Amino acid sequence: MTTAHAPSAEPRHQLIILGSGAAGCTAAIYAARAGLSPLMIRGNQPGGQLTITTDVENYPGFADVIQGPWLMEQMEAQAKHCGTEIIADHIVAADLQAKTLTGMGGQVYGFKALIIATGASAKWLGLEGEKTYNGRGVSACATCDGAFYRNRDVAVVGGGNTALEETLYLANIAKSVTLIHRRDAFRGEKVLQTRVLNHPKVKVIYNHTIAEILGDPDPIKGGVTGLRLQSTLDASMQELTTHGLFVAIGHQPNTGIFKGQLDTDETGYIVCPKGTVQVTHGGQPLGGILAAGDVADPLYRQAVTAAGLGCMAALDVNRWLETQAH
Numbered sequence: 001m002t003t004a005h006a007p008s009a010e011p012r013h014q015l016i017i018l019g020s021g022a023a024g025c026t027a028a029i030y031a032a033r034a035g036l037s038p039l040m041i042r043g044n045q046p047g048g049q050l051t052i053t054t055d056v057e058n059y060p061g062f063a064d065v066i067q068g069p070w071l072m073e074q075m076e077a078q079a080k081h082c083g084t085e086i087i088a089d090h091i092v093a094a095d096l097q098a099k100t101l102t103g104m105g106g107q108v109y110g111f112k113a114l115i116i117a118t119g120a121s122a123k124w125l126g127l128e129g130e131k132t133y134n135g136r137g138v139s140a141c142a143t144c145d146g147a148f149y150r151n152r153d154v155a156v157v158g159g160g161n162t163a164l165e166e167t168l169y170l171a172n173i174a175k176s177v178t179l180i181h182r183r184d185a186f187r188g189e190k191v192l193q194t195r196v197l198n199h200p201k202v203k204v205i206y207n208h209t210i211a212e213i214l215g216d217p218d219p220i221k222g223g224v225t226g227l228r229l230q231s232t233l234d235a236s237m238q239e240l241t242t243h244g245l246f247v248a249i250g251h252q253p254n255t256g257i258f259k260g261q262l263d264t265d266e267t268g269y270i271v272c273p274k275g276t277v278q279v280t281h282g283g284q285p286l287g288g289i290l291a292a293g294d295v296a297d298p299l300y301r302q303a304v305t306a307a308g309l310g311c312m313a314a315l316d317v318n319r320w321l322e323t324q325a326h
């Protein structure tokens with residue numbers, strides 16, 4: 001049957017998993033082992049966010065520090081070993097009613113069931129130093145990288161809840177935390193503001209932006225040594241000595257291709273009924289469509305939680321497909 005939404009796509013895959021991060025790979029492992037013959041579409045960041053970091057020491061099962069890209073290689077290899085078909089394409093359009101996805105070259109993929117595991121991307125300031133020192137002093141995740149700055153001086157940039165939470169998290173670990181905000185007041189919740197402002201290890205610099213990240217670019221022994229700050233009031237400059245910069249200006253969930261077709265919050269995170277991975281539209285469940293990982297999780301955003309949600313999605317999709325078989 002053709003639809004008004006998209007060209008029909010044959011063969012229709014039983015299950016497509018969109019995304020190859022921790023959520024997508026875990027969903028693929030469970031779905032393949034359940035005999036669902038999933039197709040995993042890797043997207044333009046194969047392996048997801050963990051491929052842009054170095055040391056990971058909080059993923060269970062490894063006493064030694066492991067590398068993010070290595071962990072993702074292992075997850076993908078396991079998904080493949082279990083029977084997942086994996087393809088390199090990036091989806092540019094989705095029609096959840098017609099149950100089709102369109103790839104970069106116009107290829108249309110039909111599905112009976114879909115697990116959306118497209119993740120979220122940290123927002124960056126756009127400074128050259130963010131690339132130069134990524135993983136060597138610059139981070140967008142205090143929970144992930146804070147422990148590497150024990151008893152050191154760090155800075156956080158931002159003014160919303162994320163920045164306030166990251167500051168408080170780091171204040172338990174670091175020697176000092178300097179929170180830099182471009183305005184004269186924070187946007188985050190009052191209770192968090194009070195905790196930050198009263199914390200003995202936290203210093204706040206209002207009305208400043210970061211003009212430059214200073215450091216030694218040597219890939220082995222280099223790293224961040226400081227920041228050049230610019231006043232938003234009179235454009236004057238000052239330097240701050242720091243070993244780490246945590247950019248906490250928010251995340252962007254990768255849900256643009258589903259806009260208007262499923263329930264999201266105001267930022268674009270998929271909103272599922274509490275405790276589930278079920279995707280809804282207008283509060284009504286979309287049969288066989290589930291969401292897993294950071295794309296539906298503005299709160300925890302960890303590899304292990306993404307993997308857990310991927311597992312839930314695969315188990316639920318298996319149950320749903322069974323109901324369709326009879």
Ligand SMILES: Cc1cc2nc3c(=O)[nH]c(=O)nc-3n(C[C@H](O)[C@H](O)[C@H](O)COP(=O)(O)OP(=O)(O)OC[C@H]3O[C@@H](n4cnc5c(N)ncnc54)[C@H](O)[C@@H]3O)c2cc1C
Pocket residue numbers: 018019020021022023024041042043044045046047048049050052053055056057058059089090091092117118119120121122139140141144145254257292293294295301302303304306
């Ligand atoms: C610098 C950094 C360090 C981190 N360190 C740690 C750590 O130490 N420990 C920890 O637990 N967590 C860490 N995290 C967080 C962790 O990486 C994420 O929580 C985790 O990767 C989320 O997995 P995910 O599968 O939900 O999404 P992602 O990893 O974001 O993967 C999303 C996937 O979707 C694909 N995709 C997106 N859009 C499309 C599309 N249109 N079509 C097809 N595919 C698409 C992408 O290609 C990608 O494969 C870190 C994150 C960052 C950025």
